[in-house]
Amino acid sequence: xxxxxxxxxxxxxxxxxxxxxxxxMQGNEAVAYGAIFAGCRFYAGYPITPSSEIAETMARExxxxxxxxxxxxxxxxxxxxxxGASWTGLKVMTATAGPGFSLMQENLGYxxxxxxxxxxxxxxxxxPSTGQATKGAQGDFFQARWGTHGDHPIVAVSPTSGQDxxxxxxxxxxxxxxxxxxxxxxxxxxxAHTRELVKIPDVEEVEIAYRKLPQNEGEAKxxxxxxxxxxxxxxxxxxxxxFTHVTGSTHKENGLRDVYTPEVHDRLxxxxxxxxxxxxxxxxxxxxxxTDDAEILVVSWGVTARPALGAVLKAREEGIKAGLxxxxxxxxxxxxRMRALGKKVxxxxxxxxxxxxxxxxxxxxxxxxxxLKGVNKIGGVPLTVKEILREIRGVA
Amino acid sequence: MxxxxxxxxxxVKYLRKEALPTALCPGCxxxxxxxxxxxxxxxxxxxxxxxxxxxxIGCSAWIASPYFLADTLHTTHGRAIAFATGVKVGLPDxxxxxISGDGDLASIGGNHLIHAARRNIDITVILVNNMIYGMxxxxxxxxxxxGAKTTTTPYRNIEHPLQIxxxxxxxxxxxxxxxxxxxxxxxxxxxxxxxxxxxxxxxEVVSQCPVQFGRRNRMKEPAxxxxxxxxxxxxISKAKKMSPEELEGKFVIGEFVNRERPEFVSEINKLIEExxxxxxxxxx
Numbered sequence: 001x002x003x004x005x006x007x008x009x010x011x012x013x014x015x016x017x018x019x020x021x022x023x024x025m026q027g028n029e030a031v032a033y034g035a036i037f038a039g040c041r042f043y044a045g046y047p048i049t050p051s052s053e054i055a056e057t058m059a060r061e062x063x064x065x066x067x068x069x070x071x072x073x074x075x076x077x078x079x080x081x082x083x084g085a086s087w088t089g090l091k092v093m094t095a096t097a098g099p100g101f102s103l104m105q106e107n108l109g110y111x112x113x114x115x116x117x118x119x120x121x122x123x124x125x126x127x128p129s130t131g132q133a134t135k136g137a138q139g140d141f142f143q144a145r146w147g148t149h150g151d152h153p154i155v156a157v158s159p160t161s162g163q164d165x166x167x168x169x170x171x172x173x174x175x176x177x178x179x180x181x182x183x184x185x186x187x188x189x190x191x192a193h194t195r196e197l198v199k200i201p202d203v204e205e206v207e208i209a210y211r212k213l214p215q216n217e218g219e220a221k222x223x224x225x226x227x228x229x230x231x232x233x234x235x236x237x238x239x240x241x242x243f244t245h246v247t248g249s250t251h252k253e254n255g256l257r258d259v260y261t262p263e264v265h266d267r268l269x270x271x272x273x274x275x276x277x278x279x280x281x282x283x284x285x286x287x288x289x290x291t292d293d294a295e296i297l298v299v300s301w302g303v304t305a306r307p308a309l310g311a312v313l314k315a316r317e318e319g320i321k322a323g324l325x326x327x328x329x330x331x332x333x334x335x336x337r338m339r340a341l342g343k344k345v346x347x348x349x350x351x352x353x354x355x356x357x358x359x360x361x362x363x364x365x366x367x368x369x370x371x372l373k374g375v376n377k378i379g380g381v382p383l384t385v386k387e388i389l390r391e392i393r394g395v396a
Numbered sequence: 397m398x399x400x401x402x403x404x405x406x407x408v409k410y411l412r413k414e415a416l417p418t419a420l421c422p423g424c425x426x427x428x429x430x431x432x433x434x435x436x437x438x439x440x441x442x443x444x445x446x447x448x449x450x451x452x453i454g455c456s457a458w459i460a461s462p463y464f465l466a467d468t469l470h471t472t473h474g475r476a477i478a479f480a481t482g483v484k485v486g487l488p489d490x491x492x493x494x495i496s497g498d499g500d501l502a503s504i505g506g507n508h509l510i511h512a513a514r515r516n517i518d519i520t521v522i523l524v525n526n527m528i529y530g531m532x533x534x535x536x537x538x539x540x541x542x543g544a545k546t547t548t549t550p551y552r553n554i555e556h557p558l559q560i561x562x563x564x565x566x567x568x569x570x571x572x573x574x575x576x577x578x579x580x581x582x583x584x585x586x587x588x589x590x591x592x593x594x595x596x597x598x599x600e601v602v603s604q605c606p607v608q609f610g611r612r613n614r615m616k617e618p619a620x621x622x623x624x625x626x627x628x629x630x631x632i633s634k635a636k637k638m639s640p641e642e643l644e645g646k647f648v649i650g651e652f653v654n655r656e657r658p659e660f661v662s663e664i665n666k667l668i669e670e671x672x673x674x675x676x677x678x679x680x
């Protein structure tokens with residue numbers, strides 16, 4: 001099922017256009033096809049390296065499916081248009097890179113506050129500033145978490161390959177729809193431009209989620225209420241005569257602004273946090289390799305998880321009891337699992353293409369008696385199996 | 397008192413009663429704009445269910461959002477037109493209206509304004525130009541007249557004001573008109589035309605802010621500001637024969653542009669049709 005009410009037609013189109021099977025494609029293309037299979041029919045963006053092929057693929061494919069590609073005047077306008085389109089019921093996405101992500105931050109906060117489902121793909125590139133515009137990096141871990149202002153929750157996912165990017169994009173849409181919240185996907189310039197095998201499934205094998213809609217007039221009148229106790233309000237879409245008022249200012253359950261009553265702000269912002277906390281089962285995901293008997297744990301994410309797995313496999317060949325933990329949803333961090341794993345090992349290595357970002361999250365969950373060490377590389381070239389293996393041997 | 401208001405003013409049926417009274421200062425032109433907009437909707441018999449009103453940040457952004465009873469989207473500063481672009485693409489059969497101020501739409505939002513006009517997307521923008529930043533305390537705006545005093549130009553404004561209607565007309569809008577709050581009937585007629593035009597339409601309303609602008613520029617009373625508008629308004633037909641020097645400090649009023657150009661949402665849907673046709677994707 002693709003667009004609510006339009007499923008048979010959309011399934012017919014996808015079946016006709018994209019035959020299941022193996023394709024040789026870029027990571028960026030895999031993201032675009034993932035979005036299409038997830039039901040994304042509105043893309044607004046502004047070109048920026050190394051994300052541009054996502055826009056190009058969407059511009060080429062969306063019209064075939066009756067979807068809309070908009071090239072906006074800038075990144076700020078792009079995310080603004082996505083929020084507007086999302087309130088009409090469309091599934092929406094944009095893709096950008098570090099500098100564009102910075103420009104989108106204010107409206108990302110708006111989407112959090114107004115509980116607007118959208119998917120924002122940040123194809124991380126080297127920085128700060130223009131940095132090495134064409135090179136990959138993993139430097140936006142905390143920009144995704146803390147880039148916008150105020151107390152806010154965020155969900156961010158991060159794929160580790162082209163194939164993974166296809167499925168993680170679908171998962172990002174499903175999380176956004178189920179939790180009525182923006183979801184950030186932290187991709188990177190290396191995977192974005194790597195061509196590899198991506199298996200495209202039959203569209204009917206793909207599980208698609210939809211946002212909750214109001215079931216009656218009462219629910220429609222409380223677009224920011226919590227009628228089901230799960231913290232997720234049904235979303236009364238524009239154009240249905242509900243007279244919904246949506247504002248980024250602190251608002252009551254009925255949507256009307258109230259910035260003067262401390263309790264109203266407290267109630268709203270705490271619910272936004274609770275919504276994410278209590279629905280951990282919707283988004284929490286991680287991968288583990290050889291963690292059962294591991295003495296040395298490698299914790300890695302995104303592109304670096306691949307050489308990390310290679311290094312762990314080599315270490316095992318050498319008789320070193322190494323294991324790998326890969327958070328696929330990086331925010332909120334899978335802290336409980338990290339804590340449990342941290343208790344069983346004597347050393348934790350965190351390879352990343354930055355000077356140490358996710359390691360700070362890992363640090364929160366491992367005890368002081370565990371040796372914790374970052375394996376960091378910047379300059380636009382990914383870490384290699386050899387480089388990570390050397391560090392594993394060093395602590396073995 | 398409230399009962400009296402609701403029975404005496406028929407346009408109040410278009411307002412979100414739980415949001416009243418408005419936060420606008422006494423003498424503000426915002427009320428005139430809201431009244432004119434409600435009258436235009438009423439006269440055209442547009443069902444508010446077929447309306448989505450989008451606004452940004454500032455006094456003028458409040459005029460219709462939250463006060464107008466329709467789907468309303470109160471957005472971030474300067475971005476109303478970009479949000480409205482997404483709404484219009486998603487709901488091509490609805491009237492999408494942006495009501496916001498000069499600081500919001502023409503300063504921080506200037507980029508979106510000219511590009512929406514270039515794209516000629518079917519959105520009606522009612523831009524309330526009070527020549528000052530009202531809500532933030534009376535700072536200079538890109539529309540503040542040369543020489544005027546504001547809290548950030550305490551000696552005098554040394555920058556030249558942006559001519560919004562002229563700029564948007566040049567950028568490619570289908571319909572552009574400018575009036576002042578002293579030209580209420582013309583304003584209603586222009587809003588009606590703007591709502592019916594298929595393409596980007598802008599109605600600029602020069603409006604009084606006695607509290608932040610008038611007070612510092614020897615026009616403390618709202619009526620003084622309205623008299624200033626009337627005395628210095630020049631119809632566009634007459635303005636065409638005047639020199640730039642003669643037009644200094646004047647408000648050129650009237651219709652700047654009223655033309656047909658291909659509209660963005662129609663074009664995007666036409667493109668989709670063509671592409672689906674080309675690839676043989678039309679339903680069997």
